[in-house]
Amino acid sequence: MKYIIAVIQPHRLDPVREALAGIGVQGLTVSEVRGFGRQKGQTEIYRGAEYNTQYVPKVKVEIAVDDEIADQVVEAVGNAARTGRIGDGKVFVLPLEGAMRVRTGEMGADAL
Amino acid sequence: MKYIIAVIQPHRLDPVREALAGIGVQGLTVSEVRGFGRQKGQTEIYRGAEYNTQYVPKVKVEIAVDDEIADQVVEAVGNAARTGRIGDGKVFVLPLEGAMRVRTGEMGADAL
Amino acid sequence: MKYIIAVIQPHRLDPVREALAGIGVQGLTVSEVRGFGRQKGQTEIYRGAEYNTQYVPKVKVEIAVDDEIADQVVEAVGNAARTGRIGDGKVFVLPLEGAMRVRTGEMGADAL
């Protein structure tokens, strides 16, 4: 199995979720993160003083999937999240050795 | 070593922490996340309009552990987090190649 | 490639980012987390009742890097985050099998 971590633009979350649902991925976990990278943050100005917040609000999506569909998922996320602008984000694929569904104790792919 | 990621019901965090302490796991890292899955979110109603928030508040627990106790940890988390209701969450086990304790620079299992 | 997860003291984030920039790492993703470990949280007192919050606010930094520089990155993070006090945190190194830059679809190391 693979553990896929995608860091995307916040407003692309819904499209991504729909895309994943489209290929049968029901479950995922989302968290608010701050990104640093090529894209620079907006400057805020208070009383004439500029605050350059280098970070950009992003959303991190974590998806555990079966090996077969891993590539498909990466692609789906990529397509759904892409706007073509700097800061679109990344998708990372990590190996996943085990999974358990807490409710039932099911192990492995069945747990997803 | 293993890097265990558990996504659980927020109110099960304390039981899980106690269970882990019980088997000698002292350290862990927690973050607030939003989960999507079988369990549907509560609908909120404002001025007659329904807002179906598909997401459910969850807590993500990350635990780096030695290989020996990995299974034990997964089981402990599962038992402590289980309520039997949909939405209890998942436990994922990822391979962990290295670890360092920042304070001392210790490497590997000693760092945990 | 490696996926490096560092859990550090919040106020060490800027030094860490600078250290990483110093060795050519531009991108990273940050999130607010709560840590449990040897370091105990501050007790809050409201109307004479003590609330022992066992957790400590930490910052989690995630960095995907090429294998070559992985060790260097771990070291850089360690040095920049170290204060010598309990609670300095951990650095974890996980294997990373794939990466994609959403904007361009570039794969692998080029995506970082």
Next chain:
Amino acid sequence: MIDAGNTAWLITATALVLFMTLPGLSLFYGGLVRAENLLSVLMQCFGIACLVSVVWLVCAYSLAFSGGGAWIGDLSKALLSGMPRDAVAANTTLPETVFFMFQMTFAIITPALIVGAFVERMKFSAVLLFTLLWVLLVYVPVTHWIWGGGWLAERGLLDFAGGLVVHLTAGVTALVLAVLLGPRLGFPDEVKPPHAPWMTMVGACMLWVGWFGFNAGSALTAGADAGMAMTVTQISAATATLVWIGIEWAKFGKPSLVGAVTGTIAGLATITPASGFVGPGAALIIGLVGGAVCYFMVGVVKRRFKIDDALDVFAVHGVGGAIGILLTAVFMDAALGGVGFAEGNSMGAQAAIQLTGIGAVLLWSLVVSFIIAKVVHAVIGLRVSAETEEQGLDLRLHGERGYNM
């Protein structure tokens, strides 16, 4: 002659009505939008308040309240020039400065009410320009017609504290802007829920308390009229709230705080024009009707007609204000505990006058604000870019975040 007691109350009432907008209404609206648009809403209310304050001094007050024209006043009191420091306002025991200020706070809150229609998508520059023109071309004339001795006053229209002057003008204009701007991205299904219902409740409380200044202050004296106005205001607000809670409880099994406080505002808007003329019993019925009808109208506008009057300004203020104007003709009847009709006037006759007023103000507000909006659209554009709307107005238009945690 200036009376210290009445002046003491009216200065206080003025403070209360300003408090209704700053921060009352600002918080009420601010809590209902996305966190990324909070500051833009506060900025719109705050900017409007400052702009109108200056315009009021420069010429608006004079155009509304001086001179004997049927349609509009004159400029004799522009900049309050020539007014002695201790001038007394006509037919009152108040310093004219106090009457000037009390009326200013009404001129401030009225355009601020409209904010609820265009939140989360209108340019700040457009908001200011629209407000400037709207106050001069809609608010000022209508105020003159009704409170400045104009043609509706002549005919004996009764609008104690602004059912037409404030609530109907704002409500109708809200509808016009909502239509011309178009709905928010994702309306109706994808819009975000209120980001801080607690904040909306705090704003509602401030509006409620401030409304004592609004209605009881409109008596322009500290006596029995003010006392009764305060009483019926309280009863109507409370009743309408209970109605709204009841409806939601019956319909969804969950009475909501946002619903409850919306009911409060509906009850307050509905009693406003009647507050100087009716009794406590009538207030119960007015609150009941106001609460129920406004609840129903929210659904009609938003879901039936799919108009994104984002924070329901028309359904609550426009509808509430109009209902109140009508019910005034009924419940002012002495037999129903009211002050009774003017010499030789009957319920039917009064109702006719009230209806004329509703029709005239509705039409005028509709047409003129439509034209103003078109002009502003042509000059600087009404709506922000889709990207700005997505990211939120706070950061893009004001360079700030509401929450930096």
Next chain:
Amino acid sequence: MIDAGNTAWLITATALVLFMTLPGLSLFYGGLVRAENLLSVLMQCFGIACLVSVVWLVCAYSLAFSGGGAWIGDLSKALLSGMPRDAVAANTTLPETVFFMFQMTFAIITPALIVGAFVERMKFSAVLLFTLLWVLLVYVPVTHWIWGGGWLAERGLLDFAGGLVVHLTAGVTALVLAVLLGPRLGFPDEVKPPHAPWMTMVGACMLWVGWFGFNAGSALTAGADAGMAMTVTQISAATATLVWIGIEWAKFGKPSLVGAVTGTIAGLATITPASGFVGPGAALIIGLVGGAVCYFMVGVVKRRFKIDDALDVFAVHGVGGAIGILLTAVFMDAALGGVGFAEGNSMGAQAAIQLTGIGAVLLWSLVVSFIIAKVVHAVIGLRVSAETEEQGLDLRLHGERGYNM
């Protein structure tokens, strides 16, 4: 005859006391609970305010303030029927509507104070039903006894602004409900800390400022009595705050904001019954005693007796109110800067009367609210399900979240 100056002040005072509940007390309590229960607390305060407003008009005001019965008034003023619009309240220079409204705001805040005892676990329906019965069976009779010419008034009991009528009735009832409901899940060790101490401070500030309306308003005139009441209120509040800060500093090395503002409320509650009878010097001592004793009592109730009176209503309001009633008998002595005792009355005699009042009100509140709670429990149940309590009341009972970030 109506006096404009006094009326101006009382209308303002009425607005201030309503402001104490909406949003003052609501925020004070709201900040002290879990984020997931914030809205439920605001909703409880808001719902109570609306319900009591209507009940007050329908019959409660009349039962409390009309008729000459020793135990309860009559229904002659139900719905204010038959009251001319310009009626003057007995023994005042105020329109009766203003007196009616001023008293209504007291009837609103008293049950709202009780909210602090049952937050985070009581059903909203139960809150409303309990409040309805409690106002009619506890608040109204006690008010009649003391302010409506009832038996305690006859005997010369002195309670200027509500030490017994407001604070002791609320405090005792709070204790009863806390015991009958049982503690919150996880009490005492696992309950969550206040989710927003800043919000609690804002509420406390509004309570403080509003308390000028509460105490100085109770003079029913704008003169020397109101001025002195405001003065002693300020001094007692400030002193009790400093006491609380001092104790925490000595005990924990860290004076807390929540502690400080709790001290403020203790000082305010304690001075309330005395505020019309004592002088500034006495206020220092009353604030000192009120602050210290209430601090001590919080520990006694919560930690010694393990009663989850969640936000310490009894320890702060019940105890503070009772102390104030007693100290009134001491510091009203002209020799101590007070107004002096009534003709032929002595400190001992007055103290005896005050004690009688405390005993009677305590007993009545205890017994009757116990019965009411049992009835409500039987009819609809008092407490939410464990699951609802875990997830928070906002989402489960009201379908909303306080924060949607």
Next chain:
Amino acid sequence: MIDAGNTAWLITATALVLFMTLPGLSLFYGGLVRAENLLSVLMQCFGIACLVSVVWLVCAYSLAFSGGGAWIGDLSKALLSGMPRDAVAANTTLPETVFFMFQMTFAIITPALIVGAFVERMKFSAVLLFTLLWVLLVYVPVTHWIWGGGWLAERGLLDFAGGLVVHLTAGVTALVLAVLLGPRLGFPDEVKPPHAPWMTMVGACMLWVGWFGFNAGSALTAGADAGMAMTVTQISAATATLVWIGIEWAKFGKPSLVGAVTGTIAGLATITPASGFVGPGAALIIGLVGGAVCYFMVGVVKRRFKIDDALDVFAVHGVGGAIGILLTAVFMDAALGGVGFAEGNSMGAQAAIQLTGIGAVLLWSLVVSFIIAKVVHAVIGLRVSAETEEQGLDLRLHGERGYNM
């Protein structure tokens, strides 16, 4: 003789001015700091308010307002001892208790304004000790000089509501403390942006509304003077806000809410000393000048001189207050719509007196607060440890978090 109308207004004005500090100023400042320091700011304002309340009663009021000394009053009214309950304040129609309380609220807000200079790094104990000494050694004498019949009053200095007494003393002291404390860690480039601009706006609104009590209340009567004071206050505040918005729009393309409300405060501070003497036209110019100059001065202090007067107390209050004092001499000219100069006085002569006042108050505040700060530093130290500053004062000094979500 006590006048009920004037008393009604002054009691209300007192409540409004207290409301300016609690919670107005507290929120205004609280929103501008890091989330981790929010409670410490609220605690500083709250602690100062309580401490000053007691000190005011014990001796400060007496030293400021009793006795005929040129430099300082006497102790004849310490603890208000010997003052009959119904005493009338000299040259007013108010109970002395009301005048005492009204003045107390000024003595509270003035040291609270200084908080803006030392937020996020000063010890709470040092804040209290500094405040205690500062009120007695700076605020009280200056107040006596100007409002207590002291030497500046003798010479005919005009400071209607506290341009010197409140704003210049606070502004200068702020600068002194900012320099002696040194900048916050990371100043100027690494300091955190305001954590809650919305909160700052709410505080600003409360300050604005409360300022009616501050300026119009300073008339000590409810009449034409109060009305005009309220009017010019509103106009100046609104104008200065628009100026600030305009400058930011021109300079950054993004008018900010924090900027707008800072402009408001600048406009309010600038009109304060003039508010009893000038007309509406003048208010436009005063607001314009105040807004522009204060904007410029913020940059001078923070960026040119790199002084971390964290929340710009000197640039806004010190500068604004001084400008207002000067412009008073200009716009009080009857020809410019003002009240006109005193018998045989000219603009030049008045300007000279006003300048003398500015010089004297500036010098006294500078020297004495420098000495006090040195003393406090020696006794308990001014600044928290670097670690405490890093982690935030809330948790380390007060054992609380502002937000427990």
